[in-house]
Amino acid sequence: MSWPEHGAMNEALQEKLQTNRRDVIDFSVNTNPYGAPPYLLDKMKEWLSSIFTYPDPKQTKLKKEIAKHLGVTEEEVLPGNGGAELIYATARLFTNQTVLLIEPTFTEYRLALTANHARVKSYVTTEETMWQWTVEDLEKVAKDVDAIWFCHPNNPTGTTISPNTLDSFLTFCYEKNMTVVVDEAFFDFQVTPFSFLPYVKKDYPLLVLRSMTKMFAIPGLRIGYMFGQRSLIQQIQSFLPAWNVNSLGEKAIVTLLQEQNFVNDTAKRIHVERERVHSEIEKLGTFHVFPSAVNFYLLRHVDNRDVEPLLRFLAQEGIHARHTYHFPRLEGRYLRFAVKTRKENEQLLDVLSRWN
Template structure:
């Protein structure tokens, strides 16, 4: 189980003015979705579908694949654990830094784990493990791999299963999803999440895309009814209304660039290049934990202390861009902290 993550406001007795710690889209929760779920409350009087079959079919239609290529899960995290369980006692390479649940799922299922830093990943990288996990875009850096590179890796490693976390694929203007190539590669698993784009992390809703044989291999390990009624209803609503709920990714990207520029002007903060609305920073003095506490106490602003990501340091923190006026508050508060050291 992950120890430390974004959106951990429940740990602090402070009034949160703006939450920069979570990568969930700050305006993603739809009033129409809210109304729909309110009208669905009576359905919790009955059991949900054991494997969310209607949503499975809707997601297959969305992605232009067959229902047997989809497995709906209790958030993307259940998906990572299910994949790891299907390969229990085997081996995995995790491209780091990365979401901790890749590794936690592997450890819970006794996989031998290797690590490779994102910066060392090349099209000709040689893998000798049964699984390779990475996020595209990467969390926490916002870095991406283009499909051409991924295809070379898949072609060169037919015996290795590549597990690609596309939770943040909607947050980049780059076209990087591997879903169109799903039928070309039997060694490809894609993990999707509806949490981030549509601001429903409390409902826990994700899914696995792969070929039918892989899905059938994973399915026996999945608990029945792991996806609740309201999560299923939310997924069905999103699938039906997805054209009305498109993320304003160009605006988010522009706001991120403006925020990065402003932060670059206040000191020697190191900011890694990103392709998303969130990005990784490193403070030249003090620690991310100290900065986080200062921002909470003085401004009610919450950032992500990224020191628990493997390969990162106590100075690393992650920021997810918010509204412009909130971004300005953050810049001012960080400058105040830097000036106080």
């Protein structure tokens, strides 16, 4: 049996590792550990009657609210049925074109591009550079490339690139007439995030994808949006079916866009807990933890040994981690852990302390 393709696949991971625990804490899931805003479930009950009518196929109100939130025009935004739908729709832009992926990163980008007959080139960052890249690095490999696609902050490394580098990078792509696609699924988990909005307003060939399911801990609802250059957004809109966002999803997006205080509070709480957990793990002397700007982080043995025995031990102890066998250059030598609640993190620390 192959390794599960994603996190949050408990049954598949148990089958692969031949374990059978019901009381599992799933550290492979990187949604908000504190849950959704407390009122949201009651709101969903209030909104239930909306499922008996069609949502607006033109998404007029929804686009207006997203545009207002971002400070862009309605023609520069596009709601979606979760980030995955927008990833695959965006990939259709590049049929028979060449796209440079900055990896290791979320594996669905490559799958979406190849499914749409794009040619995929790869630039792979490494531990030696702390998963960082420079404009000079990309200039060497970006010849005859139509687009560059990356995740920021990156999944699974949790890393960000400096604002100065991003500014130079976007200018470089603009001068070379290369489209830039940025997935910001974990944008709002940063305490001080870099904003790509000014470049959209300057009409750069830029597309930015955002998921709302991570921060608000509602992955089953499938809501997200993207923004970018008007002409590119219009093309992607033509690839999507009418009514692609359901009535409950529409109402949830409009409501949750107003929750900036919730977002800010979550980012601060996770920052404090992440740094505490990192410090405690490093004290064990068995593992190396990599810096992260978001709600997950990478870990490996200090001696760089295979982590499959650790992954199995954790599962036997009721802890699921995210393997990295599908990520280029990571290839299973690292595990990714979500930042959970303090109680759950203490259980992880206890199990790690008993590993040798």
